[in-house]
Amino acid sequence: MLPVLTADALRTAEQAHWDEHPGDDLMGRAAAEVARHATEMLGDGPRPVVLVAAGPGSNAGDALHAMALLPPQLGAVVRIWPVRGRTHREGLDAALAAGAQVIGFEEAAELLARTDLLVDGIAGLGSRPLDGEAARLARAAHAQRVRVLSVDLPSGLRADAADAPEDAFRAERTVTFIAPKLCHVAAPAALLCGDVRRATLDVDPGETTTHQAAASDLPAWYPMPQASSQKYTRGLIGLETGSARYPGAAVLGAAGALFTGTGMVRHPGEAGAAVVSRFPSVVAAGGRVQAWTCGSGWDVEDPAARAAHLDRLAELIGEGRPMVLDAGALDLIAEVPPLPEGCLLTPHAGELARLLGREREDVEADPLGAAREAAARTGASVLLKGTVQAAADPDGRVVLAVRGPAWTAQAGSGDVLAGSAGALLAAGLPASRAGVLAASLQAVAATRSPGPIPPDRLATTFPEVIASWEDELVRTGDRSPDEQAPRGVRPS
Numbered sequence: 001m002l003p004v005l006t007a008d009a010l011r012t013a014e015q016a017h018w019d020e021h022p023g024d025d026l027m028g029r030a031a032a033e034v035a036r037h038a039t040e041m042l043g044d045g046p047r048p049v050v051l052v053a054a055g056p057g058s059n060a061g062d063a064l065h066a067m068a069l070l071p072p073q074l075g076a077v078v079r080i081w082p083v084r085g086r087t088h089r090e091g092l093d094a095a096l097a098a099g100a101q102v103i104g105f106e107e108a109a110e111l112l113a114r115t116d117l118l119v120d121g122i123a124g125l126g127s128r129p130l131d132g133e134a135a136r137l138a139r140a141a142h143a144q145r146v147r148v149l150s151v152d153l154p155s156g157l158r159a160d161a162a163d164a165p166e167d168a169f170r171a172e173r174t175v176t177f178i179a180p181k182l183c184h185v186a187a188p189a190a191l192l193c194g195d196v197r198r199a200t201l202d203v204d205p206g207e208t209t210t211h212q213a214a215a216s217d218l219p220a221w222y223p224m225p226q227a228s229s230q231k232y233t234r235g236l237i238g239l240e241t242g243s244a245r246y247p248g249a250a251v252l253g254a255a256g257a258l259f260t261g262t263g264m265v266r267h268p269g270e271a272g273a274a275v276v277s278r279f280p281s282v283v284a285a286g287g288r289v290q291a292w293t294c295g296s297g298w299d300v301e302d303p304a305a306r307a308a309h310l311d312r313l314a315e316l317i318g319e320g321r322p323m324v325l326d327a328g329a330l331d332l333i334a335e336v337p338p339l340p341e342g343c344l345l346t347p348h349a350g351e352l353a354r355l356l357g358r359e360r361e362d363v364e365a366d367p368l369g370a371a372r373e374a375a376a377r378t379g380a381s382v383l384l385k386g387t388v389q390a391a392a393d394p395d396g397r398v399v400l401a402v403r404g405p406a407w408t409a410q411a412g413s414g415d416v417l418a419g420s421a422g423a424l425l426a427a428g429l430p431a432s433r434a435g436v437l438a439a440s441l442q443a444v445a446a447t448r449s450p451g452p453i454p455p456d457r458l459a460t461t462f463p464e465v466i467a468s469w470e471d472e473l474v475r476t477g478d479r480s481p482d483e484q485a486p487r488g489v490r491p492s
């Protein structure tokens with residue numbers, strides 16, 4: 001997992017580094033990284049034109065010092081537009097000494113047509129939305145498809161926010177320092193960062209409570225069956241989902257659980273028959289389970305159905321097993337006893353806002369903060385679904401799931417996800433890990449099988465993804481090839 005730092009935490013890490021290594025030239029190393037990436041992007045065309053948009057702070061310092069570090073044989077023609085006329089003094093002197101020239105806004109705007117690379121050094125950690133000439137330049141660069149290398153982050157984004165203001169640079173590549181910030185990993189901001197390259201600058205990022213899951217983390221997290229496994233040890237998941245009004249949710253949740261992999265799925269509720277007709281391995285009766293998924297497709301608008309769901313939720317809570325609470329069940333939390341240990345709530349932004357008694361926009365403005373608050377209030381882990389998918393634990397730790405394409409933004413994805421997370425919970429994974437793994441599985445599946453595939457059909461591709469994880473574990477020696485395909489005893 002990658003640490004994700006806030007701007008404040010990053011400044012603290014930087015200060016701690018300087019306390020230990022007084023005078024260490026972090027800007028020099030950052031500039032060398034910018035120069036390396038600029039050179040790589042420019043390739044070997046003759047006398048490339050490089051335009052630097054330079055702000056007033058240290059972000060411009062990195063960009064400008066980098067210009068003095070470009071290989072002389074590149075013969076780059078470097079022009080600097082200082083936003084609002086002033087910029088980082090030493091950086092500017094270094095760039096001028098290497099042959100760069102300062103130009104005004106009009107000249108910079110005209111130069112765009114001949115610019116091979118725009119180095120965006122307006123602002124990094126201190127970035128706020130662009131306005132005036134800077135906004136005009138960003139817009140024109142986008143319209144003219146100018147290639148942009150952003151230093152630390154595309155100017156106009158805010159380091160700790162996931163939103164993408166219209167007036168921000170759109171980078172082909174972003175070289176970020178020490179550790180990524182929220183804007184680099186959470187959509188839609190992350191989509192403006194292009195290819196994000198992390199330069200650690202040999203600075204310890206320190207402790208952080210926020211991490212981004214990587215695709216390479218997933219194989220080891222998945223509960224692969226062992227030679228000694230049997231259905232009871234792999235996990236029994238009970239589904240209490242669907243209703244007369246929304247029977248499909250029960251089928252979708254069962255698809256999520258079955259194609260994620262589990263020992264047995266039980267569906268004792270009224271939608272059980274519909275589920276069994278689609279998936280005959282499902283047991284439409286109660287009995288022992290290790291975890292429950294409930295709430296998907298519950299009809300909480302009809303008073304009689306709502307009362308029945310409420311009774312059933314209280315009953316399930318009384319069993320004391322870990323549960324995934326999805327959709328309708330989230331609306332009933334305030335009316336039932338406290339949840340057992342190890343539960344997972346799976347709200348989207350609107351449901352999370354209702355849970356917190358806030359506006360949806362508030363949640364969207366600070367998705368991780370909202371998930372943390374809900375986790376602290378309910379004592380459950382909270383997987384926020386949507387463009388930002390992240391699971392928060394009651395102690396404040398947050399893990400962002402692997403990102404996928406927006407094809408999964410469709411009705412039914414959440415029902416599949418709740419079933420999938422329930423299967424993983426039943427297998428013994430901690431709640432937030434189950435949520436992050438299920439969300440990541442769906443994202444990876446949609447990346448491998450893009451297009452408008454209905455969520456239950458997409459679930460049928462989960463096994464391919466999981467099989468590739470098993471291949472990976474065998475390749476790295478973390479799983480015996482015999483567990484994957486027993487060879488038996490062969491003639492000597």
Ligand SMILES: NC(=O)C1=CN([C@@H]2O[C@H](COP(=O)(O)OP(=O)(O)OC[C@H]3O[C@@H](n4cnc5c(N)ncnc54)[C@H](O)[C@@H]3O)[C@@H](O)[C@H]2O)[C@@H](O)CC1
Binds near residue numbers: 011123126151
């Ligand atoms: N903190 C660190 O550990 C390191 C920082 N470095 C660089 O330093 C940067 C942080 O430097 P600073 O704290 O000086 O902050 P920035 O250079 O990110 O920006 C702050 C300045 O930019 C102005 N600004 C912000 N948004 C603007 C906008 N939209 N239009 C015009 N002006 C705008 C602010 O008014 C302020 O003067 C990092 O992003 C990185 O590039 C690197 O040198 C390496 C190490």
